[in-house]
Amino acid sequence: xxxxxxxxxxxxxxxxxxxxxxxxxxxxxxxxxxxxxxxxxxxxxxxxxxxxxxxxxxxxxxxxxxxxxxxxxxxxxxxxxxxxxxxxxxxxxxxxxxxxxxxxxxxxxxxxxxxxxxxxxxxxxxxxxxxxxxxxxxxxxxxxxxxxxxxxxxxxxxxxxxxxxxxxxxxxxxxxxxxxxxxxxxxxxxxxxxxxxxxxxxxxxxxxxxxxxxxxxxxx
Amino acid sequence: xxxxxxxxxxxxxxxxxxxxxxxxxxxxxxxxxxxxxxxxxxxxxxxxxxxxxxxxxxxxxxxxxxxxxxxxxxxxxxxxxxxxxxxxxxxxxxxxxxxxxxxxxxxxxxxxxxxxxxxxxxxxxxxxxxxxxxxxxxxxxxxxxxxxxxxxxxxxxxxxxxxxxxxxxxxxxxxxxxxxxxxxxxxxxxxxxxxxxxxxxxxxxxxxxxxxxxxxxxxxxxxxxxxxxxxxxxxxxxxxxxxxxxxx
Amino acid sequence: xxxxxxxxxxxxxxxxxxxxxxxxxxxxxxxxxxxxxxxxxxxxxxxxxxxxxxxxxxxxxxxxxxxxxxxxxxxxxxxxxxxxxxxxxxxxxxxxxxxxxxxxxxxxxxxxxxxxxxxxxxxxxxxxxxxxxxxxxxxxxxxxxxxxxxxxxxxxxxxxxxxxxxxxxxxxxxxxxxxxxxxxxxxxxxxxxxxxxxxxxxxxxxxxxxxxxxxxxxxxxxxxxxxxxxxxxxxxxxxxxxxxxxxxxxxxxxxxxxxxxxxxxxxxxxxxxxxxxxxxxxxxxxxxxxxxxxxxxxxxxxxxxxxxxxxxxxxxxxxxxxxxxxxxxxxxxxxxxxxxxxxxxxxxxxxxxxxxxxxxxxxxxxxxxxxxxxxxxxxxxxxxxxxxxxxxxxxxxxxxxxxxx
Numbered sequence: 001x002x003x004x005x006x007x008x009x010x011x012x013x014x015x016x017x018x019x020x021x022x023x024x025x026x027x028x029x030x031x032x033x034x035x036x037x038x039x040x041x042x043x044x045x046x047x048x049x050x051x052x053x054x055x056x057x058x059x060x061x062x063x064x065x066x067x068x069x070x071x072x073x074x075x076x077x078x079x080x081x082x083x084x085x086x087x088x089x090x091x092x093x094x095x096x097x098x099x100x101x102x103x104x105x106x107x108x109x110x111x112x113x114x115x116x117x118x119x120x121x122x123x124x125x126x127x128x129x130x131x132x133x134x135x136x137x138x139x140x141x142x143x144x145x146x147x148x149x150x151x152x153x154x155x156x157x158x159x160x161x162x163x164x165x166x167x168x169x170x171x172x173x174x175x176x177x178x179x180x181x182x183x184x185x186x187x188x189x190x191x192x193x194x195x196x197x198x199x200x201x202x203x204x205x206x207x208x209x210x211x212x213x214x215x216x217x218x219x220x
Numbered sequence: 221x222x223x224x225x226x227x228x229x230x231x232x233x234x235x236x237x238x239x240x241x242x243x244x245x246x247x248x249x250x251x252x253x254x255x256x257x258x259x260x261x262x263x264x265x266x267x268x269x270x271x272x273x274x275x276x277x278x279x280x281x282x283x284x285x286x287x288x289x290x291x292x293x294x295x296x297x298x299x300x301x302x303x304x305x306x307x308x309x310x311x312x313x314x315x316x317x318x319x320x321x322x323x324x325x326x327x328x329x330x331x332x333x334x335x336x337x338x339x340x341x342x343x344x345x346x347x348x349x350x351x352x353x354x355x356x357x358x359x360x361x362x363x364x365x366x367x368x369x370x371x372x373x374x375x376x377x378x379x380x381x382x383x384x385x386x387x388x389x390x391x392x393x394x395x396x397x398x399x400x401x402x403x404x405x406x407x408x409x410x411x412x413x414x415x416x417x418x419x420x421x422x423x424x425x426x427x428x429x430x431x432x433x434x435x436x437x438x439x440x441x442x443x444x445x446x447x448x449x450x451x452x453x454x455x456x457x458x459x460x461x462x463x464x465x466x467x468x
Numbered sequence: 469x470x471x472x473x474x475x476x477x478x479x480x481x482x483x484x485x486x487x488x489x490x491x492x493x494x495x496x497x498x499x500x501x502x503x504x505x506x507x508x509x510x511x512x513x514x515x516x517x518x519x520x521x522x523x524x525x526x527x528x529x530x531x532x533x534x535x536x537x538x539x540x541x542x543x544x545x546x547x548x549x550x551x552x553x554x555x556x557x558x559x560x561x562x563x564x565x566x567x568x569x570x571x572x573x574x575x576x577x578x579x580x581x582x583x584x585x586x587x588x589x590x591x592x593x594x595x596x597x598x599x600x601x602x603x604x605x606x607x608x609x610x611x612x613x614x615x616x617x618x619x620x621x622x623x624x625x626x627x628x629x630x631x632x633x634x635x636x637x638x639x640x641x642x643x644x645x646x647x648x649x650x651x652x653x654x655x656x657x658x659x660x661x662x663x664x665x666x667x668x669x670x671x672x673x674x675x676x677x678x679x680x681x682x683x684x685x686x687x688x689x690x691x692x693x694x695x696x697x698x699x700x701x702x703x704x705x706x707x708x709x710x711x712x713x714x715x716x717x718x719x720x721x722x723x724x725x726x727x728x729x730x731x732x733x734x735x736x737x738x739x740x741x742x743x744x745x746x747x748x749x750x751x752x753x754x755x756x757x758x759x760x761x762x763x764x765x766x767x768x769x770x771x772x773x774x775x776x777x778x779x780x781x782x783x784x785x786x787x788x789x790x791x792x793x794x795x796x797x798x799x800x801x802x803x804x805x806x807x808x809x810x811x812x813x814x815x816x817x818x819x820x821x822x823x824x825x826x827x828x829x830x831x832x833x834x835x836x837x838x839x840x841x842x843x844x845x846x847x848x849x850x851x852x853x854x855x856x857x858x859x860x861x862x863x864x865x866x867x868x869x870x871x872x873x
Binding site for chain 2: 003074080211212
Binding site for chain 3: 268270273275298299301302305306308310312313314315324325328329374377378381
């Protein structure tokens with residue numbers, strides 16, 4: 001007989017929901033970057049629709065977490081898992097928002113003539129996307145070392161963002177690029193950098209779930 | 221307050237406790253948790269030598285209270301029990317008046333002065349958060365009180381002896397939630413002045429009121445640590461499994 | 469459906485059987501009570517309860533002559549009044565039911581109050597003296613007439629008319645009362661409980677609280693249990709063989725060799741000891757263990773716990789043991805016949821001989837003419853005594869319970 005059957009079932013359900021949310025978010029990231037490059041308005045609108053679902057999922061998962069807490073009074077690893085999920089879906093939802101932000105820029109710059117991600121930005125995007133994928137993987141496999149590696153990758157993304165910023169400033173000064181395009185490109189880069197940050201957070205929550213220690217909050 | 225070294229307890233052939241080593245600090249609440257039959261109650265009763273009542277019980281090892289081994293032949297058991305009081309699972313007030321119950325202990329120690337006894341009773345009942353409910357009817361039978369009140373009376377009875385340690389063996393398991401709450405609040409107050417050791421089946425209770433928690437399993441002390449550690453990230457898998465309810 | 473029918477039939481038959489059995493039991497018990505009461509109530513009176521058994525015969529003569537004083541007639545129904553001597557007599561029955569003449573009134577100034585016995589000691593006539601023999605009337609001229617009781621009360625008064633004194637009056641202070649036996653029974657109850665209860669309770673305390681619970685203790689317990697089954701006549705033999713010589717030696721009184729109240733009490737102590745021990749142990753085992761634990765946990769010693777917690781809570785059981793014992797004591801006859809003798813005494817002392825009510829019954833039934841009426845009367849008295857004692861013990865128990873609970 002499995003003890004705490006209902007708790008286990010509730011946790012399984014939570015994990016499925018997180019999986020669903022993560023899948024949608026990752027798809028949105030991929031598609032938003034593609035849509036930006038291809039200037040694909042329809043795609044952008046689809047992304048926005050999907051984000052509504054992501055938000056709904058965050059709501060549902062939050063509610064389910066609270067229900068588990070008052071009903072099952074989880075302790076120790078159960079408690080860490082459940083509160084960890086509660087925190088990381090915020091970051092996941094933010095990632096989804098930033099993907100939507102990129103989609104919005106695609107919509108805004110539909111008339112503009114331009115769009116492309118310059119190589120640095122593309123590099124950032126690749127790493128950021130990988131970080132998101134890894135953070136989600138690490139969560140489902142409880143892989144602490146993968147999480148730690150992913151956290152380190154954030155430095156790369158930050159460095160690349162500095163580079164883009166400096167490049168943009170330089171080119172603005174030289175009046176070598178179209179201001180509107182430049183600004184929006186910077187925005188996109190920023191959003192990518194933020195996505196990477198949030199992926200880092202997800203990894204930190206995973207480490208908290210497994211070890212009880214978090215960068216900001218330590219329970220033990 | 222207590223220092224236990226290599227302590228084992230046998231009931232005849234059967235081993236109840238095996239090689240227990242633990243130090244219990246004063247003016248803290250220490251909780252003993254573990255599945256039924258794991259020995260936590262037996263261990264609790266060893267601390268005030270209530271196990272002496274069981275003929276087949278044999279203790280090995282050392283149990284020191286403030287540096288003195290309480291199982292030493294020269295140690296006065298009666299004196300021990302005035303220093304280490306006990307509250308039981310089912311409230312067990314004597315079939316006497318409320319007042320007589322509270323002063324039972326002091327009277328047996330020879331206190332006769334009526335004024336002194338009244339003062340002792342008032343102090344103890346106030347400490348047990350029962351004074352207001354019974355001050356006007358001290359001569360009524362204790363059996364008329366509700367379960368929760370009876371348990372607080374038993375606590376007052378113990379407090380009247382001015383012990384240093386209060387042992388509690390599942391003190392709220394027979395009470396309703398409100399009575400339980402009152403007693404938990406009381407315990408959290410009392411720990412400022414007394415060392416409290418409580419055996420409980422209720423995990424949440426242990427989490428709420430204790431500073432340190434000891435997990436017993438099959439007669440062994442598996443883990444003993446700060447309560448925050450035990451309930452958030454216990455060191456041992458067995459502790460984790462018990463706390464998360466993955467085994468009874 | 470057949471199963472239901474069968475069950476109903478069985479139920480009904482069982483019901484009928486139980487009703488029948490109860491009915492018969494009640495009838496039998498009722499019949500016994502009716503028998504006792506109908507036979508005994510005739511003789512039941514305050515007098516019989518307060519009068520000695522042994523009658524005291526006197527042979528009296530008046531010392532003051534009739535002086536011509538005229539005494540007032542108190543006009544007692546059915547009585548005949550002697551104006552010269554100032555007394556009234558009537559035809560009556562003794563307590564035991566035989567015909568006699570009874571003095572029902574004697575004036576203070578009557579010459580009868582000046583009578584002396586054969587030794588010359590003052591022995592005035594008293595009310596309730598009976599006259600079932602002869603007396604002599606002496607007249608002024610010195611002539612005498614013998615008065616016979618069988619001639620009736622009127623004859624006594626008529627014959628004494630004109631006489632100046634009475635001589636050789638064979639009168640009796642009638643006995644036949646059971647006062648002595650009632651007092652003896654009460655003495656027995658008191659002494660036996662006084663000695664037996666402490667011994668029994670303390671033994672039970674030892675067995676239950678102090679003795680190690682092993683095979684030997686259990687054997688002891690079984691032995692005590694067995695004692696309750698021994699016919700009490702054997703205890704009587706023991707009483708005769710041991711307690712009689714023992715008490716006779718103890719009190720240094722050779723008269724006690726034929727039995728004494730104290731020897732009887734000691735024999736009864738042995739009989740009730742197992743009863744008290746069992747009842748006490750039973751009561752002790754019902755005291756919740758938690759009380760004991762609570763007391764010890766507060767730093768009380770084992771002795772304090774025993775006497776402040778265990779005993780008071782065992783009191784109802786102990787008192788019920790006392791009630792059972794009282795029943796045994798009152799009902800005991802064979803054992804007391806051997807240990808105390810069958811002489812029905814009037815002056816009751818611990819070292820003297822007398823009978824309990826039960827033995828008194830044995831005595832009146834064992835004579836040549838069994839007196840069933842008197843026996844039934846004594847039985848009624850026994851029932852009343854038992855009833856009163858049981859109620860008192862219950863009341864005491866209740867007041868104790870109220871005090872503690």
